[in-house]
Amino acid sequence: GENVEQHPSTLSVQEGDSAVIKCTYSDSASNYFPWYKQELGKGPQLIIDIRSNVGEKKDQRIAVTLNKTAKHFSLHITETQPEDSAVYFCAASKGYGGSQGNLIFGKGTKLSVKP
Amino acid sequence: DSGVTQTPKHLITATGQRVTLRCSPRSGDLSVYWYQQSLDQGLQFLIQYYNGEERAKGNILERFSAQQFPDLHSELNLSSLELGDSALYFCASSSQGAANTGELFFGEGSRLTVL
Numbered sequence: 001g002e003n004v005e006q007h008p009s010t011l012s013v014q015e016g017d018s019a020v021i022k023c024t025y026s027d028s029a030s031n032y033f034p035w036y037k038q039e040l041g042k043g044p045q046l047i048i049d050i051r052s053n054v055g056e057k058k059d060q061r062i063a064v065t066l067n068k069t070a071k072h073f074s075l076h077i078t079e080t081q082p083e084d085s086a087v088y089f090c091a092a093s094k095g096y097g098g099s100q101g102n103l104i105f106g107k108g109t110k111l112s113v114k115p
Numbered sequence: 116d117s118g119v120t121q122t123p124k125h126l127i128t129a130t131g132q133r134v135t136l137r138c139s140p141r142s143g144d145l146s147v148y149w150y151q152q153s154l155d156q157g158l159q160f161l162i163q164y165y166n167g168e169e170r171a172k173g174n175i176l177e178r179f180s181a182q183q184f185p186d187l188h189s190e191l192n193l194s195s196l197e198l199g200d201s202a203l204y205f206c207a208s209s210s211q212g213a214a215n216t217g218e219l220f221f222g223e224g225s226r227l228t229v230l
Contacts, residue, residue, distance in 0.1 A: 032217055043117060043205055043221030044158070089158060093217075102148065102171050103219065107157040 002027040004092050006106025013080050014114055021109045023090035024072040030092040033066060033073045034103065038087045047088075048075070080113045087111070118142065121206050121222035129230055133194040136225045138206030140187055146170070146209045147189040148219060149181055153202040164189055165211075196229045203227075 003026040013019050025033075031052035036044035050057045050064045050073065057064050061080075066073040077084055087110050091103040118141035128134055140147050149161040151174075160173035164183035175181075178196075183189040193200060203226050207219040 034217065034219075036221075041223070043119070043207070043223050044219075045117070045221065046218045049217060102160045102163055102173060103158075104160065105158040 002030060002092055002094075002104040004090060004104050004106040006090050006109060008109060009107065010110045010112070012112045012114065015080060015082060017080055019075075019077045019080050019084070019111055019113075021075045021088055021090070021111075022072060023074070023092075023106050024070075025092040025104075026071070027092070027094070028068075028071065029094050032093040033064070034091050034093075035062075035064060035075050036089045036091065036105075038089065038108075040086075044089060077111075080111075082113050082115050085111055085113045117220040117222060119206055119208050119220050119222035121204075121225050123225055124223065125226050125228075127228045127230060128196060130196055130198060132196050132229075133192065134196065134227065136191040136193070136204050136206075136227075138189045138191070138208075138222060140189070140206070140208030141210075141220055143210065144208035144220070145187065145211050147183055147187070148207040148209070149175075149189070149191050150205040150207065150221075151202050152205060152224070158205070161191070193227070196227075198229050201227055201229045 006023045034049035037047045038044040061078045063076045087108045090106040120139040145166040148163045161175040163171040181191045203224045205224045207221045
């Protein structure tokens with residue numbers, strides 16, 4: 001089955017710096033790659049996603065890139081702010097997170113942004 | 116607020132006991148998912164229901180079972196509990212059809228502690 005590896009497990013940056021989190025997946029049939037942010041005491045919340053027919057997607061300070069050949073995708077956060085501190089999860093699926101499949105998550109990256 | 120409601124928020128019980136976790140999806144969502152989050156295994160998909168029918172199964176133990184009722188709420192039953200079942204259990208829901216963007220909406224979780 002699908003396996004998603006995520007690195008690093010912890011990441012500490014200074015406010016205003018960039019943060020990059022990388023994930024690799026094993027199943028070449030996977031075609032949907034979301035990123036979720038989990039704040040303390042809360043459930044995960046989708047922040048951005050990308051599908052296999054797209055190489056890059058950007059939403060304000062957040063961007064995701066996908067390399068299908070290498071089977072890896074990355075989350076880039078620019079101009080980090082203290083409120084970006086949270087645990088970030090990458091995931092992969094053979095369909096959308098809806099009725100077409102289920103998400104296989106990486107083990108998470110705890111991001112700390114120091115003021 | 117994701118619109119997904121989970122009860123109870125916290126539950127402490129003893130080994131060998133049985134518990135039931137309850138989830139109310141977002142209004143109109145037909146799909147319900149259960150995930151287990153533990154420190155060593157991360158977020159693991161357990162099971163999905165769609166409009167009352169089981170749609171997909173993940174790493175769910177035989178001691179665990181779930182169902183989705185006609186009013187679309189779902190229950191996860193955990194029996195013969197072991198220490199290793201201590202975890203945070205999340206329910207998520209998603210829209211369907213043309214409204215399905217792939218996003219899962221997570222509740223705030225039920226924290227189970229088995230002593």
